[in-house]
Amino acid sequence: MSAHSADPRLQSLPSSLLVVGLTGGIGCGKSTVANIFAQKNIVLVDADVIAHQLTSSAGTAMPLIRAVFSDEMLAADGSLNRRMMRSRIFQNPSEKLRLEAILHPAIRDEINRQISLAETSCTKASSASRANYIILVAPLLFESLWYRQTVTRTLAVDCPQAIQITRVMQRAIATNKKLNETGGEIPTDEISAKEVCCMIAAQIPRALRLQLADDVIFNDKLAIDLEAGVARLHEHYLALAETSSDNPYQIK
Numbered sequence: 385m386s387a388h389s390a391d392p393r394l395q396s397l398p399s400s401l402l403v404v405g406l407t408g409g410i411g412c413g414k415s416t417v418a419n420i421f422a423q424k425n426i427v428l429v430d431a432d433v434i435a436h437q438l439t440s441s442a443g444t445a446m447p448l449i450r451a452v453f454s455d456e457m458l459a460a461d462g463s464l465n466r467r468m469m470r471s472r473i474f475q476n477p478s479e480k481l482r483l484e485a486i487l488h489p490a491i492r493d494e495i496n497r498q499i500s501l502a503e504t505s506c507t508k509a510s511s512a513s514r515a516n517y518i519i520l521v522a523p524l525l526f527e528s529l530w531y532r533q534t535v536t537r538t539l540a541v542d543c544p545q546a547i548q549i550t551r552v553m554q555r556a557i558a559t560n561k562k563l564n565e566t567g568g569e570i571p572t573d574e575i576s577a578k579e580v581c582c583m584i585a586a587q588i589p590r591a592l593r594l595q596l597a598d599d600v601i602f603n604d605k606l607a608i609d610l611e612a613g614v615a616r617l618h619e620h621y622l623a624l625a626e627t628s629s630d631n632p633y634q635i636k
Contacts, residue, residue: 400503400516401499401502401503401506401516401517401518401625402516402517402518402536402537402621402624402625403499403517403518403520403534403535403536403537404517404518404519404520404535404536404537404538404539404621405520405522405525405531405532405534405535405537405538405539406418406421406519406520406521406522406525406539406541407521407522407523407524407525407526407538407539407540407541407593407597408523408540408541408542408593408603409542409543409545409548409584409587409590409593410523410548410552410580410583410584410587411543411547411548411549411550411551411552411555411580412541412542412543412548412603413541413543413551413603413610414432414521414523414541415430415432415521416541416603416610417539417541417601417603417610417614418430418519418521420610420611420614421519421614421618422519424614424615424618426517426518426519426618427498427502427505427518427519428518428519428521429495429498429499429502429518429519429520429521430520430521431491431495431520431521431522431523431524432521432523433521434490434491434494434495435487435491438487438490438491438494439463439464439466439487440463441459441461441462441463442462443463443464444490445486445487445490446458446462446463446464448486449464449483449486452482452486453469453472453479453482453483456468457469457472469483470579470583474582474586492530495520495534499518499520499534502518516622516625516626517621517622517624517625520534520535522535523587525538526538526588526592526593526596527587527588537598537599537621537624538596538597538598538599539597539598539599539600539601539617540593540594540596540597540599540600540601541600541601541602541603542590542593542594542600542601542602542603542604543602543603543604544604545584545590547604548580548584549577549580549581549584552575552580552583553575553576553577553580556575599617599620601613601614601617
């Protein structure tokens with residue numbers, strides 16, 4: 385048995401549900417695709433959302449982050465200053481490992497908790513209304529053995545790198561505009577094209593992500609095309625969940 389599998393802190397909880405791991409490079413549209421699944425009453429468990437909750441002003445990870453990285457990593461409201469942290473870990477990879485050592489165990493615990501809740505809800509629901517699969521949104525899906533052990537099927541959202549860069553920069557501009565309009569704190573999350581390229585380079589290569597994924601959906605055209613693609617996958621996952629309920633871990 386490997387050291388990884390022997391460590392109870394790194395164990396995923398077995399589930400009777402089909403767990404579809406949804407991933408993609410930054411700016412590819414993971415959240416957009418996840419939201420379309422959610423509109424079909426599919427439960428979402430989102431690692432990024434959990435990470436943001438942990439690093440909000442009231443987040444349970446903030447006291448330890450503050451102790452390890454000092455107050456200079458805090459935004460004015462006490463949440464994590466993501467721009468400053470992003471700059472720090474790109475300049476010093478060892479700092480990234482320190483941050484991951486704080487966040488990843490807490491994220492894994494919360495994912496296990498949410499999957500267990502989804503399984504309980506599914507068991508209680510009537511057969512006519514329940515959907516026996518959930519979506520686990522995880523940017524590090526293929527980089528992490530724990531995530532690969534947790535999911536039973538993988539879906540990658542893909543688009544060309546030029547579109548990724550444009551989307552990430554536009555998202556930052558939109559966030560800053562909203563802060564200005566609502567009287568929020570001074571914007572600190574503007575992103576340059578160079579920074580986006582660094583983020584993309586830090587992720588698993590696009591070609592490898594596409595090779596490893598069981599399913600791929602392209603998000604480089606019209607929204608209606610994306611919705612149609614998700615609808616096809618939804619029906620496929622429902623069928624898989626129905627036919628594999630006795631042994632979900634054999635699905636591939």
